[in-house]
């Protein structure tokens with residue numbers, strides 16, 4: 398059975414119907430590439446699925462419960478990474494990661510964070526305020542969450558590859574594939590093609606005038 402089910406979703410923004418009667422499901426071991434032109438409503442859709450915005454009509458269910466009533470179970474099982482980095486630019490990579498881990502009840506030591514930051518390509522930059530990091534380096538700090546919130550089975554990722562170089566994209570793609578292979582599910586928006594993978598499918602949102 399699917400982890401996350403959306404039924405008959407409608408979303409209206411500024412009098413424009415972005416989508417209506419939209420049914421969608423995301424199950425274990427699935428990677429769904431959400432595609433569509435600028436302004437089609439991909440971010441709006443992702444935010445509704447994450448419980449960060451409310452649909453004009455329709456419901457989103459997690460384990461057969463509306464996400465509003467699924468509560469803690471839903472939020473601990475979901476990892477949403479949006480367009481914005483969600484970082485405090487005055488804090489270092491270590492501090493940002495520690496803060497985020499604390500917010501999510503994740504027990505992690507400073508040496509473990511330093512090791513993870515090194516793994517993601519930020520060795521030697523761990524104690525710089527993230528304002529002093531490049532756009533791609535900041536993106537890497539924010540994507541470190543993929544390695545932290547291991548109990549989150551459902552990943553909702555909005556343009557995670559923005560600003561990443563070729564190696565950065567490959568690292569994140571590999572992590573996404575490993576997550577799906579180990580039973581997780583991933584919905585990802587990206588304007589670039591994803592690596593072919595047997596678990597991957599596509600879901601298209603058309604631009605509606």
Ligand SMILES: Nc1ncnc2c1ncn2[C@@H]1O[C@H](COP(=O)(O)OP(=O)(O)OP(=O)(O)O)[C@@H](O)[C@H]1O
Pocket residue numbers: 410411415433434435436437438439440441442
């Ligand atoms: N808070 C808001 N208030 C008014 N209109 C909004 C709001 N958020 C989004 N929109 C509008 O909804 C439409 C869809 O936006 P959305 O960000 O979901 O598109 P998208 O498919 O993710 O686009 P992109 O590929 O450019 O990221 C856009 O026309 C946008 O102007």
